Amino acid sequence: MTALILDGKKIANELMARLHKEIDSLIESGARPGLAVVLVGEDPASQVYVRNKEKACADLGIHSVVHRLDSDTSQDKLIDLIRALNESSEIHGILVQKPLPGHIDDKAVIGAISAEKDVDGFHPISVGNLLIGDEGFVPCTPAGVIEMMRSAGISVDGKRVAVIGRSNIVGKPMAALLIRENATVTVCHSKTANLQEVTREADVIVAAIGRPNFVTPEYVKPGAVVIDVGVNRLPDGKLAGDVDFEAVKEIASAITPVPGGVGRMTIAMLMKNTVEAARKTLESSR
Numbered sequence: 386m387t388a389l390i391l392d393g394k395k396i397a398n399e400l401m402a403r404l405h406k407e408i409d410s411l412i413e414s415g416a417r418p419g420l421a422v423v424l425v426g427e428d429p430a431s432q433v434y435v436r437n438k439e440k441a442c443a444d445l446g447i448h449s450v451v452h453r454l455d456s457d458t459s460q461d462k463l464i465d466l467i468r469a470l471n472e473s474s475e476i477h478g479i480l481v482q483k484p485l486p487g488h489i490d491d492k493a494v495i496g497a498i499s500a501e502k503d504v505d506g507f508h509p510i511s512v513g514n515l516l517i518g519d520e521g522f523v524p525c526t527p528a529g530v531i532e533m534m535r536s537a538g539i540s541v542d543g544k545r546v547a548v549i550g551r552s553n554i555v556g557k558p559m560a561a562l563l564i565r566e567n568a569t570v571t572v573c574h575s576k577t578a579n580l581q582e583v584t585r586e587a588d589v590i591v592a593a594i595g596r597p598n599f600v601t602p603e604y605v606k607p608g609a610v611v612i613d614v615g616v617n618r619l620p621d622g623k624l625a626g627d628v629d630f631e632a633v634k635e636i637a638s639a640i641t642p643v644p645g646g647v648g649r650m651t652i653a654m655l656m657k658n659t660v661e662a663a664r665k666t667l668e669s670s671r
């Protein structure tokens with residue numbers, strides 16, 4: 386069997402087309418959605434992502450502002466900027482690009498973002514709302530994975546899902562979303578004993594490890610769905626996922642490529658969250 390290749394570019398473009406209409410009507414109501422991206426330092430991968438986000442905003446008619454700060458910017462300066470953005474009526478979403486330089490405390494910075502503008506879904510209030518099943522912003526990458534599967538007609542209801550990785554930005558929120566979809570979720574990580582035995586039980590594998598080609602066919606039950614969240618920059622500058630795509634596609638029933646898979650969905654979900662933030666602001670002003 387050779388796997389169905391889930392086309393993140395196509396699914397993301399369909400979502401963006403729907404958003405475009407909603408944005409047009411928001412603009413007509415005088416509420417153009419606005420996104421502020423804050424980038425500290427010169428991390429080359431971050432530069433690429435931030436450019437992709439700017440481009441998506443431009444394509445959709447979202448107002449976007451990128452604040453590029455020197456790598457030696459103080460934490461106080463950064464928090465002052467966030468407070469100003471919290472107050473700005475043109476800005477509905479604030480994203481502080483990770484990773485931040487070592488002298489800055491991520492928690493203090495993320496905590497300074499108003500929860501109403503937390504389109505990344507990283508603020509403790511957003512995280513809490515996700516866990517208790519209340520309304521709030523959901524982190525873009527795991528939300529993109531759910532949207533991608535839904536769009537491809539893949540249900541996780543009652544199925545076994547193995548998430549490999551327990552980060553705050555992917556693994557943990559991914560598990561919370563999968564539980565909400567009635568999956569039986571196992572969260573695996575670097576300390577998991579007999580990892581292959583665990584992942585081979587899974588109907589769906591979500592790989593968010595951060596190591597290129599980590600998931601080989603030995604990890605995969607034949608016919609499983611394999612979602613690759615990895616974004617690993619190789620020495621030659623190419624982007625690689627966490628899954629050995631060529632080998633695993635021969636035994637999986639569906640698989641996502643990198644690039645052109647989950648990364649595209651991540652950007653689309655960020656646009657969706659920004660539109661939602663703008664819509665809520667408009668509704669509450671009525």
Ligand SMILES: Nc1nc(=O)c2c([nH]1)NC[C@@H]1CN(c3ccc(C(=O)N[C@@H](CCC(=O)O)C(=O)O)cc3)C=[N+]21
Nearest residue numbers: 433434437481482483505616624644645646648649651
């Ligand atoms: N506060 C914060 N929020 C984030 O959402 C965030 C972050 N920090 N730091 C880094 C990660 C990574 N990330 C990606 C965004 C777009 C692509 C993307 O556009 N990928 C395309 C193209 C990749 C390319 O070839 O350059 C693709 O996979 O097809 C990938 C990865 C967001 N992140």
